Amino acid sequence: MRSNGHVRFIRVSSQLQMRVVGAITGAVLLWVLMLGWMIVSQAIDLYDQASLLEREAAVATAESRVAQYRSGLGNVANDLAKRQDFIERSVQGAIGPLPKATRSGTVSDSSEEAGKTVRKVSMALPEATGLAKVEARQLAFIEAMTRYADARSARAESAIRRLGLNPQTVTAADRSAMGGPLIPLVTGPGNSLDPRFARFGASLAHMSAMEQALVRIPNTLPANMDYISSGFGYRVDPFTGGGAFHAGLDFRGPIGAPILAAAAGTVSFTGVKQGYGNCVEISHGNGLLTRYAHMSQIAVRIGEVVRPGRKIGAIGSTGRSTGPHLHFEVRIADRPVDPRPFLEAMPHVFKEANTGRGYRRPVNRAG
Numbered sequence: 001m002r003s004n005g006h007v008r009f010i011r012v013s014s015q016l017q018m019r020v021v022g023a024i025t026g027a028v029l030l031w032v033l034m035l036g037w038m039i040v041s042q043a044i045d046l047y048d049q050a051s052l053l054e055r056e057a058a059v060a061t062a063e064s065r066v067a068q069y070r071s072g073l074g075n076v077a078n079d080l081a082k083r084q085d086f087i088e089r090s091v092q093g094a095i096g097p098l099p100k101a102t103r104s105g106t107v108s109d110s111s112e113e114a115g116k117t118v119r120k121v122s123m124a125l126p127e128a129t130g131l132a133k134v135e136a137r138q139l140a141f142i143e144a145m146t147r148y149a150d151a152r153s154a155r156a157e158s159a160i161r162r163l164g165l166n167p168q169t170v171t172a173a174d175r176s177a178m179g180g181p182l183i184p185l186v187t188g189p190g191n192s193l194d195p196r197f198a199r200f201g202a203s204l205a206h207m208s209a210m211e212q213a214l215v216r217i218p219n220t221l222p223a224n225m226d227y228i229s230s231g232f233g234y235r236v237d238p239f240t241g242g243g244a245f246h247a248g249l250d251f252r253g254p255i256g257a258p259i260l261a262a263a264a265g266t267v268s269f270t271g272v273k274q275g276y277g278n279c280v281e282i283s284h285g286n287g288l289l290t291r292y293a294h295m296s297q298i299a300v301r302i303g304e305v306v307r308p309g310r311k312i313g314a315i316g317s318t319g320r321s322t323g324p325h326l327h328f329e330v331r332i333a334d335r336p337v338d339p340r341p342f343l344e345a346m347p348h349v350f351k352e353a354n355t356g357r358g359y360r361r362p363v364n365r366a367g
Contacts, residue, residue, distance in 0.1 A: 077130025084137050091145070098144035099151055107146045107203075108196060110139045142200050149203035156210035163217060163345055165332075170217070170286050171209040216284035218262040218342040220308040222292060223251035223315065223326045225343070232338040238322050247336035248291070248329035255296050255324045257315040261306040262290050262328070262343075270298050276327065277319020280312050289334075293327035294319050 092098060114136035121132040157167045185201065187194045230250035237244035261282055268289070269281035276293035280300060283289050296316025306312060317324045330339040 073127045074130055077128075077134055080134045081130065081137075084134055084141070088137075088141055095148065098141075099147045107143050107150065107199065110143060110196065111136070114139055139196060142196055146196075146200045146203045149200070149207040153203065153207040153210045156207070156214045159214055160210070160217070163342060165217070167210060167213070170213040170288065213286070215308070216263050216265060216288065218284075218290055218330055218339060220260055220262050221343055222260050222262045222290075222328050223253055223257065225251065227252045229325055232336075232340060239320070248293075248327050249339050251315075251326040251328060252323070253315045253325060255314070255316055258311045259292055259295060259313045259315060259326050261308060261310045261312050262330075262339075264307050265290070265305075267300045267302055267304045267306060267312070270300060270302055273319075275320045277321060278313070278316060279319075282306060282312070287333040289331045290339075291327075291329040291331065293329075294321045294325060296324070 118129065118132045118136055122129045160167045160170060184191060185193060185197075187197045228249055229252040230246055232246060232249055235244060235246045236242070259280075263282070263284050265282040265284035267280065268283040269279065271279065273279045273293070276291070278293075278295040278298055280292045280295065280298055281289055282292075292312065294316055295313040295318065297314040298312070299314070300306060300310075300312045315324050315326050321327075328339055330337050330342060
């Protein structure tokens with residue numbers, strides 16, 4: 001510094017210099033921190049504002065969708081009602097009027113409870129009334145179908161009993177060769193199955209088992225019945241002249257006359273059996289078997305599935321035979337039973353059982 005024409009120097013100690021530099025540096029750092037905090041705060045405010053806007057937009061979208069669903073429930077219910085109309089009319093057109101609930105019936109009747117549900121829904125959520133009504137119709141329909149299946153099962157079961165057979169025996173399920181992936185049936189949330197739908201499934205399965213068993217019982221004449229040369233049971237043996245047991249019926253006929261399958265089944269044997277000559281056996285399931293013997297021709301193969309009235313061969317005189325005829329047997333669990341009651345009763349039994357629809361009328365005579 002200058003003083004009276006002289007230049008004088010002020011000596012500043014190094015310690016003071018360090019303090020000044022530190023103070024300046026601190027001030028700059030504080031300013032930088034304050035500026036950074038302002039920037040971060042602005043960013044946070046902008047982010048919060050954007051999030052709020054997004055949440056408001058999401059709420060607005062959800063509310064608008066709910067409004068759209070509510071306004072559209074009526075149309076959805078109308079569409080479902082039309083589909084239910086189509087289902088009911090199609091089914092009834094194929095099988096006839098469905099049975100109504102009876103006091104002695106074994107099927108539940110949900111109509112009263114379903115009516116209460118419709119009224120409650122109408123008060124609590126009016127826009128869903130149409131859906132509740134469709135649900136009530138659906139339950140009523142499934143219960144009517146269950147009664148229909150039970151009625152058909154009862155007719156088939158009665159027909160089987162009239163033939164002297166135990167329905168439970170001829171419909172016993174063979175589980176020795178069954179399998180496949182598990183595909184559960186569900187009708188509600190949590191993989192639940194409504195008991196009314198479970199009951200319907202059980203009734204359908206029982207109906208199917210009974211009707212299949214009935215169709216597989218001998219119901220078709222295996223040959224022309226104009227002349228039965230030998231009946232079932234005791235007879236005088238044509239070769240020895242002594243008493244003997246005859247395990248079937250003998251249908252006399254010309255060589256080459258057709259032999260027909262007496263019931264639906266699977267061919268389990270073709271070939272020669274001692275005493276029987278050329279022979280065919282058809283398995284009808286659950287231990288029921290028919291045997292055709294003394295044939296001049298075999299027209300089927302092992303494993304072939306045949307229907308009632310299908311030609312399986314021709315009358316002959318092979319084996320232990322005195323002349324051309326068909327020896328016909330019916331066996332249950334390898335025990336021979338008299339075929340005559342089946343062949344004589346089945347046309348009438350089938351005619352009565354056919355009132356429930358779903359049956360094929362048996363062939364009565366060989367061509």
